Amino acid sequence: MICAAKKANIPVCVHLDHGEDLDYLKKALDLGFTSIMYDGSNKNYEENVIFTRRAVELANQYNATVEGEIGIMASNLPVKEKTGIYTNPNQAIAFAKETKIDAMACSFGTIHGIYLDKPKIDYSIIEKIREKVNIPIVMHGGSGVLPEQYKLCIEKGIRKINYYTYMSKAGGEVIANRVLNNMNSEIHYYHDFVLIGKQAMKENVLKAMKIIYNL
Numbered sequence: 001m002i003c004a005a006k007k008a009n010i011p012v013c014v015h016l017d018h019g020e021d022l023d024y025l026k027k028a029l030d031l032g033f034t035s036i037m038y039d040g041s042n043k044n045y046e047e048n049v050i051f052t053r054r055a056v057e058l059a060n061q062y063n064a065t066v067e068g069e070i071g072i073m074a075s076n077l078p079v080k081e082k083t084g085i086y087t088n089p090n091q092a093i094a095f096a097k098e099t100k101i102d103a104m105a106c107s108f109g110t111i112h113g114i115y116l117d118k119p120k121i122d123y124s125i126i127e128k129i130r131e132k133v134n135i136p137i138v139m140h141g142g143s144g145v146l147p148e149q150y151k152l153c154i155e156k157g158i159r160k161i162n163y164y165t166y167m168s169k170a171g172g173e174v175i176a177n178r179v180l181n182n183m184n185s186e187i188h189y190y191h192d193f194v195l196i197g198k199q200a201m202k203e204n205v206l207k208a209m210k211i212i213y214n215l
């Protein structure tokens with residue numbers, strides 16, 4: 001990834017997401033990652049601050065940026081079971097100031113993985129944090145968010161969107177379909193599948209980017 005990023009003719013950030021261990025993050029920085037995330041969302045607030053600060057001190061030595069997380073992101077639970085995990089805006093504002101992170105992931109209704117229900121987004125959380133905090137607020141679980149929801153989230157202050165699941169699903173589905181309908185297929189080799197999957201993922205990301213950038 002780092003080699004590919006260096007060769008790219010556009011600026012590319014190579015980011016280690018959801019790091020929970022400082023040694024692991026250091027390994028990424030030593031390899032040349034330009035950004036890390038310290039995810040202390042499962043810790044209590046004080047510990048999250050302490051460890052995130054350490055991650056910031058570490059990344060500073062490499063001139064790399066740090067994303068922190070406050071509030072717990074759920075994954076794959078029915079929406080009604082996900083209560084009490086949304087980010088508390090006042091705590092997030094304090095967290096950003098105390099840790100000096102460069103970007104902040106917040107929990108406001110998106111989830112990791114496949115949505116079983118329409119995402120229930122609390123836009124006021126983004127808005128309240130954005131009023132007092134100048135760093136980019138990050139949406140995790142960007143897959144499956146509806147076009148109008150993206151638009152509103154960005155309006156309220158979201159500046160980084162993590163998008164993976166539906167891209168990967170698009171690649172997986174196209175391969176599964178080809179396998180099922182293989183009777184007259186021109187596909188014979190492993191790399192054929194890889195290329196078809198890659199193409200489908202590319203198209204999916206392009207579609208998502210057009211929505212997110214309002215193209």
Ligand SMILES: [Zn+2]
Binds near residue numbers: 018140
């Ligand atoms: Zn995430």
